[in-house]
Amino acid sequence: MELDSLYQEVILDHYRTPLNKGLSSEKDIQVHHNNPSCGDEVTLNLTMKDGFVKQITWDGVGCSISMASTSVMSDLLSGKEYQQAMKVLEAFVELMQSKGQSKGDEELLEDGVAFAGVSKFPARIKCALLGWMAFKDASTQVMA
């Protein structure tokens, strides 16, 4: 069923058991992003150190796609050098815009490739990007 291409098992797993959920007490910056059309919300705490992403923690409410994607993002980008994290982020954004034409670079995106199917559902792309955009906002502010 078409639906299975959207709700990959990896996504449902991250939804049920999210990583890095629960806000850390320490942080360089906290940002809050929401998606007014569906009400999804993410609060993200970021700590950077020596140009590396030291820690990403988050909390939020939202659909399986937005929560799982934030979980994957927080796992994937933690420990990465800032430029490298941005590269991964760009690859993810590109995948989302691929209208089902791309499978994603598994080396770069790891679990993130599970979201390839989302790109066929325009209304869900914003869900998948919510956490990633929060990270982009936060890290740009810290690096500025």
Add this chain to the structure above:
Amino acid sequence: MELDSLYQEVILDHYRTPLNKGLSSEKDIQVHHNNPSCGDEVTLNLTMKDGFVKQITWDGVGCSISMASTSVMSDLLSGKEYQQAMKVLEAFVELMQSKGQSKGDEELLEDGVAFAGVSKFPARIKCALLGWMAFKDASTQVMA
């Protein structure tokens, strides 16, 4: 031609040689009416005496229909008892609403029946009524 039913010779005559045009120095009341959609304007001076219409004078700018109709009105209603003037006015309004189905009561309306054709041209009915409505407004105020 259909046009001739609108522009009866009587109308063009009144347009070229209007009656009672030029405002009297004495008056009980002066009213100013206009037709915002085409810009026609009429100023009307009215004098009543013992329940009779003593004098109607007017000035204005507008199309042949509005000017001729005001001329006819001023001639027709002058000297009439108020109630009788209102009866004539009602007959004229009714004629205007007749959508070309009525010829008008010549005894009551005299030259006014020349406007019967106007009722077939919805956009011109307001032109034909401009002076009459000014009279109605003025006389109602005086009689109040």
Add this chain to the structure above:
Amino acid sequence: MSADLSVYKKDFPIFSRSVRGGNPLIYLDSGATSQKPEVVIQAEADFYRTKNAAVHRGAHLLAEEASDAYESARENVARFIGAASSEVIFTKSATESLNFLATSFGNPDSGIAVKPGDEIVVTEMEHHANLSPWQQLAKRTGAKLTWLSITAGGRLDLSNIDQVINSKTKIVAITHQSNVFGTVVPIDLIVKAARNVGALVVLDACQSVPHFAVNVKQLGVDFLAFSGHKVLGPTGIGVLWGKSELLEKLEPAIFGGSMVDSVTMDGATWAQTPRKFEAGVPNMAQAVGLSAAVDYLTKIGMPNLAQHEHKLTEELLAGFKEMKEVTVVGPLDMKDRGGVVSFTVDGVHPHDVGQVLDQYGIAVRTGHHCAWPLMKKLNLVGTTRASFHLYNSSEDVSSLLKAVEKVTQYFKVSK
């Protein structure tokens, strides 16, 4: 027995298309916007094809015919809600209708203007369109916005109505039927409370006019707004109705051609109602389309339509009652309730519920339904909402129930 309205579905061309997964379309999102019968589509097209011209302006035959079509549409729509045609203003939407009022009340030149210290009463279950304009008005004028609460059962809490609607109250702006709960509000009690203190009542009739007979005289309200697109009519048109003696007192909200009596470089005076509220070349084709929509509904009969939706709602509520994972948000009984059913599925986000339903060809609305304060009050991130119209059937209800069952299976929900 309710009338069989299934014969009318074929009047709506959209149902001849298929949707996701090759499924036939099961449209349960009429609360957001209704589908259009072919007569409405044709009425708009015919206006363009045979009499398109700027109304109230030209001396030519087309302009005459266009003006006649537009003004006849006004008369027809007025008749549909029991109003005088001079009291019906065509706007672009209910949102604009409500904003017009708020703007006019905020203009100190209006004969009825809101002043500092005045109170404006809304409810916790308003759509943003009947909340934000009043918030802004309060902010601009120094008036205070207050509100009636809701009960746990999704009804208006009237226990403190006499405190909320008090001698300071100038305006009570309230929905006729909640777009989230389906609750029909007891307008008679609201009108009575408002009359007692000399306040005006503004009714948001977006969710009532499309579904049951609404008569402005019988309701006794002062102003009423609804949208064309929810009443089987075109997009881009709404209605603002008001009592003429009140409309005469209000300054217009937007300014331009065809709404003036005279203009100089220094200022202007206005034409009479309704013209003074309709600046510019109006949405003529859409007015004509809306007129065709109310003709179509009148032919079917609003009581028949109401009965039809009542029956479907009853069936859906009964079905949900059997499903332990499903919670209906709003009245569980059929008293004073329309064909809008919000629900949640345990452990599944509304957006995910909607996605699975979509896979079965079922179109519902998910999210906050432009009623965020209400969602926060209910401690919900959103709901899934099914809403009915004429073209729905008992089969649609069964399909929905079956698909919701699949949702719980797909996401492995267990309670």
Add this chain to the structure above:
Amino acid sequence: MSADLSVYKKDFPIFSRSVRGGNPLIYLDSGATSQKPEVVIQAEADFYRTKNAAVHRGAHLLAEEASDAYESARENVARFIGAASSEVIFTKSATESLNFLATSFGNPDSGIAVKPGDEIVVTEMEHHANLSPWQQLAKRTGAKLTWLSITAGGRLDLSNIDQVINSKTKIVAITHQSNVFGTVVPIDLIVKAARNVGALVVLDACQSVPHFAVNVKQLGVDFLAFSGHKVLGPTGIGVLWGKSELLEKLEPAIFGGSMVDSVTMDGATWAQTPRKFEAGVPNMAQAVGLSAAVDYLTKIGMPNLAQHEHKLTEELLAGFKEMKEVTVVGPLDMKDRGGVVSFTVDGVHPHDVGQVLDQYGIAVRTGHHCAWPLMKKLNLVGTTRASFHLYNSSEDVSSLLKAVEKVTQYFKVSK
């Protein structure tokens, strides 16, 4: 040689009807509203028939397709005027576009708000839609409305431009092409004068966008407004374009669903431009229709259209030159002038001129053309106005000239 555009007339279904006296329709009132090609009518109808749903709201396929159609329309219209799509706001009309601006500038919360003592500059030849909103804004804020005059030849008098546009000037709101004279205004000089003093330029492009290529970047203005119905598009839609950094600073003018970022009972924050200016379910079908209209015009080529209208205007002016009873009001030469020709006939009121022309099937506009201050300045009760579009031909010009000849005969005018 200008391109032969006569083949396109058959695309407009209205020309298959006959009018007064059984005559074919000669439509010379495109300045008021244009006729619609069948592709535009079908685009609107197809939206209703195949993808009607509330945009930006539903999780279902129809809502996706509707959103896509609506946003593609925005991109397409943006491209047509050389703008970024995030800078294009769909309104109900140019009148609303201009009122939105005036309202937003009047909101003290806006990042660019008009203050007491500021000056707002218009011209003596503005349409009421670009005059009244600014008069009201001045009145509300304590700003001063000033204006550029016109010359006897129907051009803008720029002799005192540096006094009128001065250091107090906040906004210059000006028409691109006069709807009475056909004069095309030298926007470059206006922009230069405004830039010198840091004022913003608002362009009323109602009479330019439908007739020649308009590029917002090249013009260098800050805001621009036009109506769909004059550009071969549907009624009920208009465009407001603005530079995004300026739009971001403005508070919205109307409030409701789909334009918020968050809402509580106490207040709200707004979504980003253009969304924050589009409260409520938008005029989706009309946006899609407008998009089809600009596609159609792009296919024909705006330069071809401009040339075509130029030729017809030239022919008409030449014809009128031979008629001693006729006086053209506005530029007599073809320099910086579009296809709008106002004229008077000695001794015959414009309304009567229009009536006689109507009898020959010729549709023109008569009266003050929503520019009363201009008429008063010219000491005229009104004019008769012929205006062209793509579907007009040299034969239409000859028919008009012949019919005006009849007017003078009918009313026995002699000079």
